[in-house]
Amino acid sequence: MPTVRFRGREFDCVHGAVLRDVLLAGGESPHNGASEVANCRGLGSCGTCAVEVSGPVSDRTRRERLRLRVPPHDPDAGLRLACQTRVLGDVTVEKHDGFWGQHVSAGRDD
Helix, strand or coil, X not given: CCEEEECCEEEECCCCCEHHHHHHHCCCCCCCHHHHCCXXXXXXXXXXXXXXXXXXXXXXXXXXXXXXXXXXXXXXXXXXXXXXXXXXXXXXXXXXXXXXXXXXXXXXXX
């Protein structure tokens, strides 16, 4: 059973579970600020659930690839949409700053 690590907490889930659903079921959110209420509810169209994921997850869906090409996202930032990402093993998830979680460099010391 995979474990999802997020904001100092751990959640077990079934193999193939949607990351957004795992976080929400655990009382956490893949959204920042107002995007908590202003989002597409898992349809992959708004991009507000973008997170950095380390560990085995599904390949990007077509919808995810298209949305992450649209600003403010950078397709090379390595972010994933939690609503389109399936957990395939133990993962660590990080949410960055910004309405869409797009400020990847803001949380890094490099």
